[in-house]
Amino acid sequence: MRINFASTRLAFVLISTLLALIIVSALIPQQEIAVGQIADLRQALGSGYAIIEWLRLDDIYTAPYFFVLLGLLGLNLTMANIKRFRIIFRSGQTLLRLRHLGSIIFHFSLLLIIAAVIANYLLKYRGEVALTEGQTVEDSSGIYAEEFKGALYKGSYNRFTMTLDSIYESEVIPGTIGTAVDITVDPAGKRERKATIMINRPHEIADLTYHYALTKGYSPEIKLTDSAGRSLYSAFMRLAVTQDDELGQVHHDFYELEPFDLRITVQVLADSISIGDTLYWVALEQGDSSLYEGELRPGDAVKINQYQFSIPRLREWCYITIVNSPFLGLIFLGFWLALAGMSISLISRVLPKERK
């Protein structure tokens, strides 16, 4: 059976298959996108989830059959365009030529988008780092809360050193207050740059784009001193997020201070994480004994045996996303070409026909 790769019927079948897969991905949670929902679905379906896993319906966009489908679509688009080129050259009618030209530009742009999206996916980098005011980090794997590296991404770490100078509220536009983040970035081999980033206002420094990632909160400084007032330990705690059945979303963290056999746990509820003057729940344990459990406000201190524990101040922290998308420009060029092609086709259809 001979397959006509330029055929519109084949295009219909391929687009239908693509559409069906996208609909399935809208109904079944996908890996790396909705991990929490996958766990719920797995629990609900039990052993029945094995079929979904075997068919990779929970990971459609990285499944081999998806790339095969994109490859066939690409081939169909290419062959269809070649066929249209021949029609243009043979046709004497300007409007017909214009219509097919619009169609060629549109279908070529789809090829460009597919190729650029795949290339960008393979070569892009995205990392999310949480920083407290005044904190400096050096680019390394340990600083990122979340990271994505394309399979062919060649970059390594030590690309920059970054300091979060301050987080504050700024009236960007009259009447609209937003969070502004001042950062100092020292890219490797280039001069140091200062930048202010906000939502909708990222900043590019040496091939990396820095975005304010919308999430911020308060870090309590915890301070442990001895009975003579000498500082034994001091740090800003950035509280991790967990879900508690009774309390809902809770932000908490703990430090183990081995020299003193102490464990310090600090916790605050999610609805007060962005409020400066809030109550922190604090627990101090030494070995198996609980030394203290209670609430403290910033500025408060409590004496516990030979120690004094306090939360002297707060600093704000936020997430910053660092992105490198090398083929982004090509993807957007493809988008605009697609619109141009469709518009040319549409105009050629609505213009009055040429008189013979």
Added chain:
Amino acid sequence: MSAWESVFFWSSALILASVFFLSLMSVMLTKAAAFKLSRILSWLALATLTIFGALRWINSGHPPFVTLFESMVISVWFMLLFYQILTLVHRRMLVLLIPVSAISFLMLGWASSRSMTADPLSLALENTWLFIHASFATAGAAVFLIAASLGGIYLSGEEKLARMEKVAVRVPQYDALPKSIYNLLLFGLVLWGVMIVSGSIWAQIAWGRYWAWDPIELWSLISWLLYGLVAHSRMAFKISQRTFSWLTIVAVFVVIFTLWGVNYLYETIHTYG
């Protein structure tokens, strides 16, 4: 919503209801004068809705595309606007008045069940691309709704269309309707495409990723591909005009779900305002 906004919103809804019933009655009772009156009222509906939109813009400080309520109302405005432009260019399209007024009236009713408050815009939404994105989404939906209306007229049959000629003076050629539907689909695809592209650009600026697999993003893509399929089905399988018209009507429900139904079922970053 301010008192004057309320006045103009409910006036528009009332006028559109009148337009629908008047135009329907004019066809059933063959009263050309009634149809002419309903056309005049449709211009009045467009005017009152325009004033509502302007008042909303002034009172909220931003273009009225942000909340679910605003999105629905502006879609109705675009539908009325495109209808008027279409009928100025092609007088034969006057017959669209019946389905367009019915859909507009129903949508305003649906919109009134949503929260009508206009909150100040958060900084996350202060971006020119957002307004391009939201306006083309509503405009695209309006065009798809008009295309579906034309599909409905085709499905009602040649006899009914001929009957409308007695009141509307001119009607489109029955056999030419599918071509008009196709051209409208293509126009809608361009508008919807601009919506997807501008949304991607805005997402890249705001969040550092042009595609976040958000449910509304996915369903927008599904809608766009579906209309692409409908357009290809004519060429690929030489389907009947009736089937093509039915497909146009079925596809518009996917658009309605994408813009105004997804939030009922999914958690999404498109939380409208």
